[in-house]
Amino acid sequence: MKTIRVNAERPYDVTVGHGAVAGLADAVAGCAKVAVLHPPVLADEVARWTAGIAGEVIPIVLPDGEAAKTASVLASVWEALADAGFTRSDAVVGVGGGATTDLAGFVASSWLRGVRYVSVPTTVLAMVDAAVGGKTGIDLPQGKNLVGAFWEPAAVVADLDALATLSIDELRGGLAEMIKHGFIADPRTLELFEADPAAMLDSASPALAEAIERSIAVKASVVSADLREATSVGKQVGRELLNYGHTLAHAIEKREHYTWRHGDAVAVGLNFAATLSHVLGHLSASDVERHRAILTSVGLPISYESDAWADLRATMNLDKKARGDAVRFVLLDGVADPFIAVAPDEAALATAYDEITR
């Protein structure tokens, strides 16, 4: 078992390892009621994992996956909490993938203006990224994660045993964020992928466990330094760093009406961001090729539709990094050497997109 400290506004621990969920009862000790939000597929696990909780457990079943991140689901959970007489001595727990933890965290941030929140991520993506760092929220038809709050968990419990039931496609989606962490901050992660891509697709492999721990450490370190994502400037890159690949990824997700896996969209977005870095004269061609090789070695997509650029470019204007009508990208000069590009040349953007189309 490993404990990784997040030292932002309200310090908390991420506990990661086989059997970590045994720590859940302690994380909600003293809470009279514990609302446990989860997708239908995890009902049995939730019953087992919450059996040792002293307070009253109130399971709330959410729609599966991204369908949970809507205003109507949010409102329905608020009403369930009201009906249950949920007060400030109670706690919200999110058990599931990143969609569940994003919604559950937002519920906790907004109920009575904020109650205790504990995150129990059950996908690779949620363990290494979504459950850590306090970004919560929902989607709108107009754009991804457009409504939300920063609300830090009191604890994150990442039990690697939970990954045993995850489909290979969902596991793979999480690898995209890990590869992102590798390129922005941790070359050793890239070496782990290059040494044994198949091990990264095996939920029980020690190599995946090591890479997950490294990835959580990257995320913890970045959000500890800049929880609220202050505007980054040039080579001074704070939390916006974690948005590498996401400007295009979120536009694809919106275009696909949130039916694409986030991780798959991020994989395409990483290829785009690397290619754009190269087109603008920064990243070397071999480093772009390294992105493509690692992403494809684990079966992630790197291309998107050739006729979609105008639509995707328009959506980017609502990206949260944009300021006024200046769209901004996290780009790389090299591995672990990021910078912020403000309003890059439109022709360069189109050229880079053209290079990643199928």
Ligand SMILES: NC(=O)c1ccc[n+]([C@@H]2O[C@H](COP(=O)([O-])OP(=O)(O)OC[C@H]3O[C@@H](n4cnc5c(N)ncnc54)[C@H](O)[C@@H]3O)[C@@H](O)[C@H]2O)c1
């Ligand atoms: N807040 C953040 O910092 C942050 C970071 C990255 C991603 N995100 C968000 O996370 C979401 C993506 O998360 P995700 O990839 O985990 O998707 P997800 O939450 O939709 O989960 C993927 C699927 O796996 C199922 N599942 C979850 N755990 C399982 C398990 N142990 N066994 C079997 N099935 C299981 C879910 O029911 C779902 O069908 C997106 O909404 C993205 O925007 C947020």
Ligand SMILES: O=C(O)C(=O)C[C@@H](O)[C@H](O)[C@H](O)COP(=O)(O)O
């Ligand atoms: O934690 C962050 O900050 C990130 O950017 C991590 C991303 O992987 C994640 O998808 C996040 O939800 C995107 O944030 P957004 O502010 O662009 O919606």
Ligand SMILES: [Zn+2]
């Ligand atoms: Zn992401």
